[in-house]
Amino acid sequence: xxxxxxxxxxxxxxxxxxxxxxxxxxxxxxxxxxxxxxxxxxxxxxxxxxxxxxxxxxxxxxxxxxxxxxxxxxxxxxxxxxxxxxxxxxxxxxxxxxxxxxxxxxxxxxxxxxxxxxxxxxxxxxxxxxxxxxxxxxxxxxxxxxxxxxxxxxx
DNA sequence: GCCAACGTTGGC
DNA sequence: GCCAACGTTGGC
Numbered sequence: 001x002x003x004x005x006x007x008x009x010x011x012x013x014x015x016x017x018x019x020x021x022x023x024x025x026x027x028x029x030x031x032x033x034x035x036x037x038x039x040x041x042x043x044x045x046x047x048x049x050x051x052x053x054x055x056x057x058x059x060x061x062x063x064x065x066x067x068x069x070x071x072x073x074x075x076x077x078x079x080x081x082x083x084x085x086x087x088x089x090x091x092x093x094x095x096x097x098x099x100x101x102x103x104x105x106x107x108x109x110x111x112x113x114x115x116x117x118x119x120x121x122x123x124x125x126x127x128x129x130x131x132x133x134x135x136x137x138x139x140x141x142x143x144x145x146x147x148x149x150x151x152x153x154x155x
Numbered sequence: 156g157c158c159a160a161c162g163t164t165g166g167c
Numbered sequence: 168g169c170c171a172a173c174g175t176t177g178g179c
Contacts, residue, residue, distance in 0.1 A: 007177095009177095033162080034162090035162095055176085055177060055178085056176085056177060056178085058178095058179095060177080060178070114178080131160085131161080132160090132176085132177065132178070133160070133161060133162085133175085133176055133177070134161095135176090
């Protein structure tokens with residue numbers, strides 16, 4: 001069992017949007033970065049848990065916890081001309097990009113802000129602190145547990 | 156809106 | 168294969 005952090009811009013897709021989905025489940029499409037792709041494809045497994053993090057907005061923060069309910073499979077939007085996430089270099093016979101399915105598990109309320117994380121000594125090694133641009137990030141078990149403890153969440 | 160950090164592209 | 172130029176991300 002591994003832990004992750006998935007970034008999203010809530011103006012495009014938010015934690016609340018995920019909660020409002022049928023079965024609280026959606027496909028996490030549109031990852032177009034090789035490092036993030038490799039993590040999803042090679043490391044992420046069904047049953048893993050992930051923080052859903054809102055970027056760009058103020059304040060950037062972790063808003064919820066989701067479960068990976070389907071491991072990586074081809075992101076067909078990559079070979080859908082005209083789609084926002086179309087990649088002209090993608091070969092449908094050898095898909096370059098993948099997506100996973102995620103299901104909302106529980107809100108983190110109030111959200112854990114980036115500011116709060118940066119002020120917490122135990123969380124200084126988080127990828128979020130050191131490479132906030134990465135859109136799919138591994139979270140260490142002790143970091144995961146520490147953040148849950150900040151909101152009294154037990155899973 | 157700025158800009159630092161990071162990623163990608165393409166000429167050589 | 169190197170690296171300069173360019174593009175994107177995302178916090179501030």
